[in-house]
Structure formats: C-alpha cells, structure tokens
Amino acid sequence: MTIRRIHKLILFGVLSVLSSQAMAQNAPIFPKGELATTKTHVGDVWLSEVSGHDSTFTFSIAQAVFAPGARLDWHSHPGGQILLFTDGEGYYQERGKPRQTVRKGELVKCQPGVEHWHGATPTRGVTYLATSPAKGKTIWFKRVTDEEYGAKK
Incomplete structure (x- = not known):
C-alpha cells in the first residue's frame, strides 16, 4: 500500500x-414523546416528562416538541414556568404585549398567573424544556386565533 x-x-x-x-x-x-391528545392546542405537539416533582423536588421538567404551525391555547401557570428552547424557532406572547420570536438557546420566564401562549412558527418547528413548580395545574383559556398567531410584532 x-x-x-x-x-x-x-x-x-x-x-x-x-x-x-x-x-x-x-x-x-x-425522546420525542407521545402525541398530545388534549384539546388545548392547534397542530401536532409531542410531550414527554423528563422529571416529575416529588417530596424533595417540588418542580417538574417536561419536553414539548411542536410541528410547524402548532401552538398552545392561551393559558397561565399559578406558580409560573420557565421555558428553555433547545431547537427550532417559535413564538411566545403575553396577553396585551407583542408576540416575541424565540430560538434555540433562549429562555423565557412565564410569570405566575400571567396569561400567555407559545408554539412554533408557521414554517419551523420548535422544542423546549419546561420547568414548573408544583403550585397548581395549568389554567386554560381561549384558543389563540389565527389573527393573533399571525400578528406582526
């Protein structure tokens, strides 16, 4: 040779x-998780629990994977929530404020009791890890309209 x-x-x-x-x-x-079957979103969303809360750790961590165009309905968290975006591009919006574009590596703090929604952009999916304290269940409100979803910043 x-x-x-x-x-x-x-x-x-x-x-x-x-x-x-x-x-x-x-x-x-x-892992991507299971396709969500709840009626609290538009489009395909996969969920997986990474770590549940217990008697020592009073917070949970879950992963959500959104197909392009998928989004959650308006909702709030009694104890707040932190979203750590790990892939793709998505939107986050609080009631009465402009929609924000969020990308891989960014973090959003959803304040306790603040009505908001989040999801993927129309052309790109998004994945995030969500951590929430064990202070009550998510409170769901109305569906995000197509006009709200497509609103310019």
Missing part, C-alpha cells in the same frame, strides 16, 4: 468520525 493510499484512508476515517459526531450533536437529547 502506498503512502498516498494510507493518507486517503486516514483522511476518510477522520471525516467519517467527524461526520458521525456532527450527526450526534444534532440528535435530540430526549
């Missing part, structure tokens, strides 16, 4: 390793 052939084989091996590492970095951290 020639030196040139050995170099090509080594280069191919290195590129294969780098390619598989890049693919692994883009792989989801947690």
Whole structure:
C-alpha cells in the first residue's frame, strides 16, 4: 500500500468520525414523546416528562416538541414556568404585549398567573424544556386565533 493510499484512508476515517459526531450533536437529547391528545392546542405537539416533582423536588421538567404551525391555547401557570428552547424557532406572547420570536438557546420566564401562549412558527418547528413548580395545574383559556398567531410584532 502506498503512502498516498494510507493518507486517503486516514483522511476518510477522520471525516467519517467527524461526520458521525456532527450527526450526534444534532440528535435530540430526549425522546420525542407521545402525541398530545388534549384539546388545548392547534397542530401536532409531542410531550414527554423528563422529571416529575416529588417530596424533595417540588418542580417538574417536561419536553414539548411542536410541528410547524402548532401552538398552545392561551393559558397561565399559578406558580409560573420557565421555558428553555433547545431547537427550532417559535413564538411566545403575553396577553396585551407583542408576540416575541424565540430560538434555540433562549429562555423565557412565564410569570405566575400571567396569561400567555407559545408554539412554533408557521414554517419551523420548535422544542423546549419546561420547568414548573408544583403550585397548581395549568389554567386554560381561549384558543389563540389565527389573527393573533399571525400578528406582526
């Protein structure tokens, strides 16, 4: 085997390793979860519980994966909620305020009792981790209208 052939084989091996590492970095951290069957959203939303609350840890962590165009109805959390966006692009809006675009790596603090909604953009899905204290269940309100969803900033 020639030196040139050995170099090509080594280069191919290195590129294969780098390619598989890049693919692994883009792989989801947690399983996608189960398709939500509740009537509190539009579009496809998958949910999975990452960690439930217990007698020591009084908060839970869940992952939500939204298909493009999917969104939750207006709602509030008695104890608040923190959303850590891990993939894609989405929207977050509090009642009476402009809609915000949120992206991978951003964090949103949903204040206790503040009515809001969140979901994917029309063209891109979004994934986030949500952590909530065990201070009451989510309170659901009206559906986000198409006009509210499509409103400009």
